[in-house]
Amino acid sequence: MSVSAFGPGRVNLLGEHTDYNDGLCLPFAIERGVTVRADVLGGSRVHAHADDLGEDDDFAAVDPGRDADGWRAFVRGTVGELRAAGHDVGGARLRIAGDLPRGSGLSSSAALSTALALALLALTGASDGDRRELARLCSRVENDWVGAQTGLLDQLAALFGQPGHALRLDCRDLSIEPIPLDLRGWALAVVDSGHDHVHAGSGYNDRRAECRAACAALGIATLRDADADAAARLPVPLDRRVRHVLRENARVDAGVAALRAGDLPALGELLDASHASLRDDYEVSVEAVERTVRRLKSAGAAGARIVGGGFGGSVLALFPPDVAPPADATVVRPAGAARVLG
Numbered sequence: 001m002s003v004s005a006f007g008p009g010r011v012n013l014l015g016e017h018t019d020y021n022d023g024l025c026l027p028f029a030i031e032r033g034v035t036v037r038a039d040v041l042g043g044s045r046v047h048a049h050a051d052d053l054g055e056d057d058d059f060a061a062v063d064p065g066r067d068a069d070g071w072r073a074f075v076r077g078t079v080g081e082l083r084a085a086g087h088d089v090g091g092a093r094l095r096i097a098g099d100l101p102r103g104s105g106l107s108s109s110a111a112l113s114t115a116l117a118l119a120l121l122a123l124t125g126a127s128d129g130d131r132r133e134l135a136r137l138c139s140r141v142e143n144d145w146v147g148a149q150t151g152l153l154d155q156l157a158a159l160f161g162q163p164g165h166a167l168r169l170d171c172r173d174l175s176i177e178p179i180p181l182d183l184r185g186w187a188l189a190v191v192d193s194g195h196d197h198v199h200a201g202s203g204y205n206d207r208r209a210e211c212r213a214a215c216a217a218l219g220i221a222t223l224r225d226a227d228a229d230a231a232a233r234l235p236v237p238l239d240r241r242v243r244h245v246l247r248e249n250a251r252v253d254a255g256v257a258a259l260r261a262g263d264l265p266a267l268g269e270l271l272d273a274s275h276a277s278l279r280d281d282y283e284v285s286v287e288a289v290e291r292t293v294r295r296l297k298s299a300g301a302a303g304a305r306i307v308g309g310g311f312g313g314s315v316l317a318l319f320p321p322d323v324a325p326p327a328d329a330t331v332v333r334p335a336g337a338a339r340v341l342g
């Protein structure tokens, strides 16, 4: 028995560093992603091969072991979490391939974990069940096995993406509203800043700790409930971190309104405002990203911003119909969710 599953990368239009604060996000799944082919193997060992790196891993399905990092931690973690959830994952050969650059801020991580989970579930004959639960399982892989305290944005985008639509995610109640993404001849494109980002070990976990400290100081459970005036009285830099989260939530709804009104120039302004906030208030930009943003703006982008966890990765830019994106830009459009392939 052999099955293949695909997990897409994602681009987030607006709503960055809001997911783990019970906030709002506006991502879409893209065409690029990761494909996992899984074959049943006698016995109880899992052999995995990552095509792009030419690397292998081999471990016992019943006890994957937590002493691996990088892509191996994702594979071991997915097997471990599926088994912990009661799925009978046994011996398997896994082959991982994809066209999503790692560390580019387009969520190669969730693409990998959703493709792995769907392939392994299909191999055991199980359906993927409740996709919100599956998103939580994939998130536990990243939190508990890889060591990155990421939220649910990437997994929900990968598991719920719809062609032609962005998704308004409310990370408080996990409600998902598809918003038609009609670009009217405008184009969204991503450009790699050349500075790789890694969640585990970057400032990402520090930002999460700062948000927890701000909640403790404000006496609230989540920054979704923060009051702007009270936040302004917090010590530096917590005041700025909360200001970013509150304004970024508001920008998601402003972005939804702009899309509904077909007002693409307004969407461009929101991308610029989000970037300024991520650079100055949340402080997750780096020089290579700043250079890329300046270059895209001078090339005629109506708006440009860092996407994903930050500290490197890609820049997303919006181009008017009469401006061609630069040669190194990849045009992105909303595509379908993670799926088992025919």
Ligand code: GLA
Binding pocket: 015, 016, 017, 018, 019, 020, 107, 150, 151, 152, 153, 154, 308, 309, 310
């Ligand atoms: C990464 C994480 C997400 C989210 C973004 C920032 O992509 O995986 O959970 O926090 O950063 O918006």
